[in-house]
Amino acid sequence: MTMKPWVWGWAAAGLAFVVTLMLTSGRGAGELAYAALSFGAFAAIVGLGQMLVITLGPGNVDLSIPACMTLAGTLALKTMGSDPNTAFLGLAVALATGFGVGCVNFLLIWLLRLPPIIATLAASLIYQSLAIWSNRGLRIKPPEGLADFATGRFIGVPNVAWVALILAVVVWVILERAVWGRWLLASGQNARAARLAGIPVEAVRAATYLSVSVFAALAGYLLASFSGGAALNMGAEYLLTSIAVVVIGGSSIAGGNSNVPGVLGAALFMFLVVSMLNSYGAGAGIKSVLTGTIIIAIVIAASTRRSRQ
């Protein structure tokens, strides 16, 4: 009986949490948990999307996530214009933006046969321009009700964490219990075999690239509401984070194998590592070096564990 790969992400997150609390001698456990669950939620939402894309197999990765988050957040806040009772209109605009971005990405990959890395990279430059053009340096505040929802909690757990959890359960059910999930895994393991077996591989790819963009748009919408406005660089850190949580979470970077609970644990871990280093009082440079070292150490540990099995 081997350990499930997702245990490690959660164990590492728990360890980072305990160490941080020891450094602050137990003060602020509630605040730390709240911050970790909130920021972890954004990383988890984009991480779930990235996981689906990476599951599609080698070469599949979405580099347009940050641009999509920024564009969706900006357009949604601009539409709402701080008016109360427009939260759902804003959500619809954000999700529609994500849908559009996903369509463009997939059309570039499918019609022009561009490698996904290049297609999403080139397209993300265009989304970025769109966001700059529509933002114009204005910082529009989200409507009050929406801001309260994004920063509020329900039974002690931040609302955004509930959103991430619900999304994770839906993704898990689709992957593990629905035909579509089986198709996705089969396409990722061997696209040719999947096609010969009658699986609509292109449709699976389309749905996957649409989902990742819609997830990113949702994360952008929530993040903009959470932090009181959309900023042009708000998605920047989520490019690396989204890929890192997938790998730390125990999904295979070569595709064909995904791990939903692992992504959640890794998302918490990524935030907790940074706050652990913060409470050490480490400078920005050292913090970054240690974060990188820890990511690589986990990848090495995960790979040697796999090869021993």
Add this chain to the structure above:
Amino acid sequence: MLARYRILLPVISLAVLLCLTFWMQPRAMSYFGLNLLFNLAVPIALATIAQMMIIMVNDIDLSLGAFVSLVACVTATWLNDAPLIGALILLGLIASYAAMGAVIHTLELPAIVVTLGMSFVWGGMALFLLPTPGGASPSWIRTLMTIKPPLIPMAVVAAILIAALTHILVIRSKIGTVLRGVGGNTRSIARAGWNVTALKATAYGLSGLFGVLAGMALVGLTTSADANIALRYTLLSIAGVILGGGEFTGGKVSPVGAVIGALTLTLAASFLSFLRLSPDWQIGAQGAILILVLTARLLLSRKGAAT
């Protein structure tokens, strides 16, 4: 499409873009104008070659931008103040790139993730060295980068030199052929008795070497450095390799094409500013040009397959 025609499209795209630029701004058609247009191309071309070395062995380097930034910071501080220690640090950085390649191959790690992690490490070290922008370029690098050869501007001469040297290294030399073989079929290279770990380390080491050269050239042009100076080079270098006719797998790369791809990307930025495009759209237009060229490549390769 035959391999020998692989180089055609990059050449045509550069020529078309160059003609358009001259048409928009005839004054660019001079020694001084060309120098201005292509000045920043030298570090980008070197970084693109660095990325190409990694893509040649079927991996991808997402840490290159952070690495070039770190090199720029080392060049502007240590190499300027204490040249010996500075040179040792830079050699150490090249060695750590080679070690990264060996580790990635031996432990069968995904390069995309390891380089992603390393980008944090390089970025953190750069921030540690230069928390605020500053430093100064060593005068000899400055002199080298601003040299004015007769007739042809320095940037163009440098690009031709880089292209010629790397062409000999990657396409003509024995080691280059074997390295491309690693990308084409790793197993058969291993069966032929080569030590693949050493070969991968060589490819990564070469990438580190060109990354170091890119950082030094960049400081020679900008005369100072900061920790984020070259972060966009990661994406630029990948785009440059692909624009130059390279492919992500199979060891199919073209050094001459990569240099031309880097020149095209640099020129695209200048061209867009001549168009008086609102700055909002500059980044987006670069993306559009990238998509356009790749679409042209698709059409060409279809035609090639049909005949």
